[in-house]
Amino acid sequence: MAANSSVSTVSAKPGPPLWLLLELTHRCPLHCAFCYNPTDYAHIAAELDTGEWIRVLREARALGAVQLGLSGGEPLARDDLEIIVAEAHGLGFYINLITSGVGLNEMRIRALKTAGLDHIQLSFQDSSQQMNDFLSSTRTFDLKSKVAALIKQYDYPMVLNVVLHRLNIDHVEEILQMALRLGAQYVELANTQYYGWAWHNREQLLPSRAQVERAERTLQAFRETVGDRMRIFFVVPDYFEKRPKPCMNGLGSIFLTIAPDGTALPCHAARMLPGLEFPNVRRASIGQIWFDSPSFNHFRGDAWMKEPCRSCPEKTRDFGGCRCQAYLLTGDAANADPVCDLSPYHHLVTEAVARADRPGPREKPLVFRSDRNSTTLFARQDGT
C-alpha cells in the first residue's frame, strides 16, 4: 500500500468473494433478544427456493467463493438443507452450518454428513437450563445438549458459540466448564454486536466495564488451565475499545451475504444502510452484483471516507471500522466508526458504556425476537 495516505486510491478490480454466507431463512424457533437479524424481518419478502439457492452457489463458486456459511434464522428450518449442502459439497465449498441445534435429529445429521457437511457450529445462550431458556425464550437447553452429543457421535469437531452480554457475561466460568463437559474443541465467546434486535435492546445488553474485565480475567485463567485441549476465541466487545474492528475486512472485499429474500449484501447487517439499493440475486448474477453494482462498489477503496479517517494512516488497517455502527450511532454511514477515539462522536460510545456502569435493572424490558414484536416494531418505524 502506498505511503501517500492523503491521496485516495482508485482500487483495482476487487478479488473474489471468498466468503459466502447464505441466510437461508429468517424463520427461527429461538427468540434471542441479541439477534442481529433486522427487527422488521417479518415483512421481508419470500425466501429463495431450492433452485435459486443452487444457482447462487454455482455462480459464487465459479467466481472463487470457497468458505460457505449456512445460517439464518435457523437453517434447519429449511427442509431442502440437505439438497443445498450436497450441491455445495459437489462444487468444492467448505461448508459451515451455523445452528441453534433445534431440528437436528439423528436422521438429519446422518443425511447432512452424507451430503458432505464439513462443520457444525452450535450455539448456546448460557450455561444453565434456566438462563439458556430465558435468553432464547424457549425450552431448548436439554435439546442442545443432546445435539452436542450427536455432533460428537458423527465425528464433527465440536465448536460452541455463546453470545455474551450483560445478562450472561458473569457466567463465563460456568459456560467454559459446560463446554469442557460437552467435549468442545473450540469455543467462541462472542460479545454482542449491536445491530438488529441487539441494537433495539442495547441498554439492557451492554455489560459494564467491570463485567468485561472480570470475564477477561476468568478467560485468561481458564486458558492457562485447559491449555491445548480446548481453544477459546474471544470476540472483543468493541464499545470498550479505542480503535474500531476492521469490519468485514472492508465492505466488498471478501464477504458476500445473501439474505433469505435474495438481497445481496456486503455484510449481514448492511440492509439498514440508507441510500444504497442492494441488488437481488433474482434479477442479477453474482458476478454482476459483486463487480458491477453501485452499492457493492460504494464502500470499496477510500474515496467515500470522511475525516478523520481520510487522512488517517490506520485506514488501511481498520477501513474506518463498521459502516452500520457509524450509521446507527451518528446517522451517517460514511463517518468514522464512533468506537474510534479519534471520532468526534466517540462520546456516544463512552456515554453508553457509562450508562452500562450504573448498577441495577434496566428501565425498559428486553424485547425478544418474534414475528409479533417484528410486526410491532415495523409499524412503529413506519410511523403508523
Next chain:
Amino acid sequence: MSQAAVSAASRPVVDRGFRLQWETAQNAYVLLYPEGMVKLNASAGEILKRCDGENTIADITADLERAFETTALREDVVRFVAMALEKKWLQIRP
C-alpha cells in the same frame, strides 16, 4: 514439536481438522478449516500435497527434487513439516 521429531522415515499426513484444496481463483493451494482458510505459498502447497500419510519425508524430498530439478531440499522440507506440525496442519502417521 521440534525439528528433531521429524525423521527421514516420518510419514506426515494433513490433519483431519483441515482440508487441502487447489483454488484456481486464488492460484494457490489453501487449507480449509471451520470458518477459516490459510492461503499457502507455492512451496508450502507443493510439500503439503505430497503429505498423504504414505510418503516419507525422504520420499517427499526426492519427489520435489525431481519435480523441480534441484537438490538439497531436505532441510527446507523438514523445517516446513516441523512448522506445520506445530500449527496442527499435519500429523505424523504412527
